[in-house]
Amino acid sequence: xxxxxxxxxxxxxxxxxxxxxxxxxxxxxxxxxxxxxxxxxxxxxxxxxxxxxxxxxxxxxxxxxxxxxxxxxxxxxxxxxxxxxxxxxxxxxxxxxxxxxxxxxxxxxxxxxxxxxxxxxxxxxxxxxxxxxxxxxxxxxxxxxxxxxxxxxxxxxxxxxxxxxxxxxxxxxxxxxxxxxxxxxxxxxxxxxxxxxxxxxxxxxxxxxxxxxxxxxxxxxxxxxxxxxxxxxxxxxxxxxxxxxxxxxxxxxxxxxxxxxxxxxxxxxxxxxxxxxxxxxxxxxxxxxxxxxxxxxxxxxxxxxxxxxxxxxxxxxxxxx
Amino acid sequence: xxxxxxxxxxxxxxxxxxxxxxxxxxxxxxxxxxxxxxxxxxxxxxxxxxxxxxxxxxxxxxxxxxxxxxxxxxxxxxxxxxxxxxxxxxxxxxxxxxxxxxxxxxxxxxxxxxxxxxxxxxxxxxxxxxxxxxxxxxxxxxxxxxxxxxxxxxxxxxxxxxxxxxxxxxxxxxxxxxxxxxxxxxxxxxxxxxxxxxxxxxxxxxxxxxxxxxxxxxxxxxxxxxxxxxxxxxxxxxxxxxxxxxxxxxxxxxxxxxxxxxxxxxxxxxxxxxxxxxxxxxxxxxxxxxxxxxxxxxxxxxxxxxxxxxxxxxxxxxxxxxxxxxxxxxxxxxxxxxx
Ligand SMILES: Cc1ncc(C[n+]2csc(CCOP(=O)(O)OP(=O)(O)O)c2C)c(N)n1
Numbered sequence: 001x002x003x004x005x006x007x008x009x010x011x012x013x014x015x016x017x018x019x020x021x022x023x024x025x026x027x028x029x030x031x032x033x034x035x036x037x038x039x040x041x042x043x044x045x046x047x048x049x050x051x052x053x054x055x056x057x058x059x060x061x062x063x064x065x066x067x068x069x070x071x072x073x074x075x076x077x078x079x080x081x082x083x084x085x086x087x088x089x090x091x092x093x094x095x096x097x098x099x100x101x102x103x104x105x106x107x108x109x110x111x112x113x114x115x116x117x118x119x120x121x122x123x124x125x126x127x128x129x130x131x132x133x134x135x136x137x138x139x140x141x142x143x144x145x146x147x148x149x150x151x152x153x154x155x156x157x158x159x160x161x162x163x164x165x166x167x168x169x170x171x172x173x174x175x176x177x178x179x180x181x182x183x184x185x186x187x188x189x190x191x192x193x194x195x196x197x198x199x200x201x202x203x204x205x206x207x208x209x210x211x212x213x214x215x216x217x218x219x220x221x222x223x224x225x226x227x228x229x230x231x232x233x234x235x236x237x238x239x240x241x242x243x244x245x246x247x248x249x250x251x252x253x254x255x256x257x258x259x260x261x262x263x264x265x266x267x268x269x270x271x272x273x274x275x276x277x278x279x280x281x282x283x284x285x286x287x288x289x290x291x292x293x294x295x296x297x298x299x300x301x302x303x304x305x306x307x308x309x310x311x312x313x314x315x316x317x318x319x320x321x
Numbered sequence: 322x323x324x325x326x327x328x329x330x331x332x333x334x335x336x337x338x339x340x341x342x343x344x345x346x347x348x349x350x351x352x353x354x355x356x357x358x359x360x361x362x363x364x365x366x367x368x369x370x371x372x373x374x375x376x377x378x379x380x381x382x383x384x385x386x387x388x389x390x391x392x393x394x395x396x397x398x399x400x401x402x403x404x405x406x407x408x409x410x411x412x413x414x415x416x417x418x419x420x421x422x423x424x425x426x427x428x429x430x431x432x433x434x435x436x437x438x439x440x441x442x443x444x445x446x447x448x449x450x451x452x453x454x455x456x457x458x459x460x461x462x463x464x465x466x467x468x469x470x471x472x473x474x475x476x477x478x479x480x481x482x483x484x485x486x487x488x489x490x491x492x493x494x495x496x497x498x499x500x501x502x503x504x505x506x507x508x509x510x511x512x513x514x515x516x517x518x519x520x521x522x523x524x525x526x527x528x529x530x531x532x533x534x535x536x537x538x539x540x541x542x543x544x545x546x547x548x549x550x551x552x553x554x555x556x557x558x559x560x561x562x563x564x565x566x567x568x569x570x571x572x573x574x575x576x577x578x579x580x581x582x583x584x585x586x587x588x589x590x591x592x593x594x595x596x597x598x599x600x601x602x603x604x605x606x607x608x609x610x611x612x613x614x615x616x617x618x619x620x621x622x623x624x625x626x627x628x629x630x631x632x633x634x635x636x637x638x639x640x641x642x643x644x645x646x647x648x649x650x651x652x653x654x655x656x657x658x659x660x
Contacts, residue, residue: 028572029499052469052505053436053497081435084470119363121393122418122434258649288649290634295363295415300631300657307656 002172004146005035005111008153009073013043016071019157021048023058023075023111032077033113033172055085059110063092066106073157075111079166080123082112086131093162094137105160109153114142115205115255116302117170119295126292127256129203132164133233133265140232142166144192144207146176148230151183166232168205188236191243195225198249198312201240201266203229206253206303213308224312232262240266241273248274249315251283253303258286280318285311331531333599339380339530340594341608343372343587346397348612349406349619353396353413357565361623362413366394366564370528373586374492374555376401377533381541382460388446390430390439390461394492398462402429406615407622416629437463437470440489444480447487447544458544459487460537466497468511477552481518484549488540489520491552492527494559495581499572512554520550527555528586531593558582631657 012019021036027050030037040048051058055076062072076082082089089110096104116125133140139161143149149167156163184190192207193214200210207228214224227243229235244250250270252263267282285303293301303311331339350372353365368375375397382389384402391398399409399422408422412432419431433439443461450457467473468491480487491511495502503509515522521543525536533555540551560582562569569578594600635642635650 024497025499027499030571032498032566050500050504053466053500054469054471056471057469084435084472119415121364121412121415124434259645288634288653289643289646290638291418293634294412294418294629296417296628297631297634298415300634300653310656 001143001146001149001167001174001176002034004150004176004178005153005167006037006039007178008150009036009039010042012073012154012157013039013047016157018069019047019071019073020065021073021075022051022061024051024053024077026050026075031075033169035111035113035167035172036075055081055083056088059085059088059093062108062110063088063096063106066108067096067104071107071157073109073111077113078120078124079112079114079126079128082110082128083123089132089138089162089164090135094135097161098137106162107157107160108162109156109159109165110162111153111165111167113169113172114166115168115170116292116298117205119298122292122294125298127254127287128164129166129232129254130256130260130262130265133262138162138164138233140164140166141230142168142204142232143230144168144171144202144204144228146174147178148228150178150180151186152230155183155186166204170205171208174208187231189230189239189243190228191225192228193224193226195223196247197223198251198315199225199227199243199247200251200253200308200312201227201229202253203232204255206255209303209305210253210308213305213312216305217309217312222312222316229266235265235269237269237273240269244270244274245277248277248279250278251285251308251311251315253285253308253311255287255302257289258284259289261286280315283311283315330535335380335534336531336590336594336599337604339376339534340590340600340605341611342376342380342401343397343530343590344608345612345615346372346376346400347587348609349400349616350396352616352620353410354561354565356620356623357413361620362410363415364565365413367561368394368397368559370560370582370586371492371494371557372397373530373590374527374533374557377530378460378462378490378537378553378555380530381534381537382458383541384428386455386457387541388428388430388443388457388459390433390443390446390459392433392436392439392462392464392467394464395432395462399427399429402427404429406619407626410619410623411626414623414626416626437467437473440467440470440473440476441479443487443489444476444483444485444550447480447485447550448483450486451483456545457486458541459485460490460541461487462490462492464497465491465493465495465502465505465511466500468506468514477515477518477520477550480550481520484547486544486547487550488537488544489515489550489552490537491554492557493554494557496559496563496573498563498567510554512552515552520552521548522552522554524554524556527557528584528589530586530590556583557586
C-alpha cells in the first residue's frame with residue numbers, strides 16, 4: 001500500500017502543477033512511513049516541503065494555499081497529532097466554501113496514517129473517523145487495499161472539497177495488485193465478498209480482518225458478505241441497503257470506541273431503509289470506550305476474529321422476544 | 322552562551338555525583354537501544370548526547386517542592402529524579418502509556434507523546450503555586466521542534482503575563498526528526514523568543530553538565546523569588562536516530578554528525594574531573610561498572626514485566642466509571658473468556 005500511495009502522489013504531482021505536498025518530515029526523509037519517498041528529489045522543495053512542527057499551522061497554511069489556487073495535500077504524521085489541527089480543520093477548512101458562498105472551494109486532501117495495530121506509543125493509533133464525519137463540509141474516506149489506496153487517493157485529490165484520507169497504517173506493508181487502468185467505481189461502498197446470511201460492514205484495516213472471519217465462517221456453512229464502506233462521509237446508504245436487503249442481517253465492525261462511533265450511524269441508516277426486512281437488530285463489534293491502549297493491550301481492544309464471530313452469532317441467533 | 326558559569330563553582334562531591342548520573346544515563350540509554358534490537362521492547366527514543374542537559378537540569382530541582390514535565394525523551398531526567406527505571410521503561414515495553422511510575426509521588430508527570438503537550442500544564446501547575454502560596458517551581462522540557470507549536474507560544478505568553486514560576490527548558494538538539502533547527506526555528510534560536518514574552522532567557526552549553534546545573538539553579542532561584550518564568554536553551558546534539566525506527570542516514574551523514582555534535586558530555590565531564598583532580602581513573606571505572614550493573618537490573622525488571630491484565634483498560638478511564646463502561650468491561654470478559 002505504501003508503494004501504491006507513493007505512486008499515486010507522484011502521478012498527481014506530475015499531472016497537476018498546482019498540487020503541493022506539505023507536512024513534517026515529508027521532504028528529505030520521505031515521511032516517517034515513506035509515503036512521500038523520493039517526491040522532493042523529483043519535484044523540488046517548492047512542491048514537496050517540510051514544515052515546522054505545527055499541525056495547526058500545516059492545516060491553516062493549506063487553507064490559505066487553497067485560497068491562492070493550489071491543491072494542497074497535507075500530511076499529519078500520526079492520527080493523534082491531527083488533534084492539534086482540529087481547530088483549523090473544523091473552524092476553517094470545513095466551512096470556507098460555505099462561508100464564501102462557493103467562491104473559495106477547498107480542494108485539500110489531508111492524509112492521516114490511521115488506526116492501530118502496530119504496537120505504537122500513545123496517540124499513534126487513534127480512529128478519528130466519527131469526529132471528522134460529524135463535521136459538515138468534510139468528506140472522509142479510508143482505503144482497505146493497495147488498489148483502493150491508489151485510486152481513492154487520486155480521486156480524492158481531484159475533488160474540489162476537503163477530504164480526510166485515513167490510511168490504515170497496519171496495512172502499509174501489505175502487498176497487492178493495483179489495476180492502474182481499471183479503477184472501478186470510486187464512490188460509495190463495495191462488496192468485497194458476496195454472501196447471503198449476514199453483511200459485515202467495515203473499512204480500513206478491518207476489511208481484511210472481516211474477510212478472514214468470512215473465510216472461517218464459511219467452514220461452518222455461514223456465508224458472510226463483506227461490505228467495504230470506503231466512504232465514511234458521505235456513507236453509501238443505498239449500497240448498505242442493497243446488501244442488507246439480500247442478507248437481512250448486519251454487523252458493523254470498527255476499531256473506534258463504541259459510543260457515538262460510526263457504527264451507530266450505519267445501524268441507523270440500515271434501520272431506516274431495511275426495517276421490514278431485518279431479521280435482527282444491527283450488531284456492532286468495536287473498540288471500547290477507553291483511550292486506545294498501549295501495545296500490550298492492543299489485541300484486547302481491536303475487534304479480533306473471535307469477537308467478530310460472536311457478533312455474527314448474536315445476529316444469527318436473534319429471536320424476537 | 323553564559324560562560325561565566327564555571328564548573329568549579331560546584332562542590333567536588335556534586336561533580337562526582339553528576340558524573341555517576343550521566344554515566345548511568347549513558348549506559349542505560351545504550352542498553353535500551355540494544356533491548357529494542359533484541360526484541361525486548363518494541364521501540365525507544367534514544368538521548369545519546371543529551372545526558373548532561375537532562376541530568377544537569379533535573380539535578381538542580383528540589384524534589385520536595387518542584388514538579389517536572391517531561392516529553393518522551395527524558396529518561397535521564399527520570400533517572401536523576403530517582404524514578405524506578407523499570408516503571409519508567411515500561412512505557413517503551415508498551416505496557417502502559419505514560420509509564421508505570423506514580424507521578425504524584427515522583428514529581429514527574431507522565432511521559433508525554435504529544436510534542437509541546439505538557440508545556441501549558443507546567444504553566445498551570447506553576448500558577449497554582451502562586452495561587453496557593455507554595456514555593457514550587459515547574460520545569461518543563463521541550464525540543465526545538467516543539468517550539469513551533471502554538472501551545473508553546475501560548476504557554477510562554479501566559480507565563481509571562483502571570484509571572485508564573487516555571488522554567489521552560491529547551492533541549493535544542495539541532496534536529497526535530499529530519500528537520501534541522503535552521504528550518505524549524507525562524508530567527509535561529511528559541512531563547513531569542515523569550516524577550517517577546519518578557520521572559521528571562523539563558524543559553525547554556527548543554528554538553529556541560531555543571532554549566533546546566535548552574536543555569537537551572539539560577540533560573541529556579543529567579544522563579545522561586547517571584548520574578549517570573551525563565552527560558553533555558555541548552556545547546557545539545559541528538560547523536561544517532563530520533564527513535565529506534567528512524568534512519569538518520571536519510572537526512573545527514575555520519576561525518577556531519579561527528580562534525581556538528583560538539584563535545585561528548587560524558588567525556589567532557591570525565592576529562593574535567595581528572596584534570597582538576599576531583600576524581601581518578603578508579604572512580605570513573607567504578608561509575609561505569611555501577612552504571613552497567615544498573616542497566617542489567619533494569620533489563621531484568623523489564624523482562625519480568627508481564628503483560629498488563631486486559632481489565633485495566635477499563636479501570637482508569639474515569640475516576641467514577643459509568644454503567645455503560647462497566648457493561649463493556651463485562652462483555653469484554655465474557656467474549657475473551659478471561660473470566
Ligand atoms: C503534536 C505532535 N506532532 C508530531 C509528533 C511526531 N513527532 C514526534 S517527535 C517529533 C520531533 C520532535 O522534535 P523536537 O521537539 O525538537 O524534540 P526531539 O525529538 O528532537 O527531542 C515529531 C514530529 C508528535 N509527537 N506530536
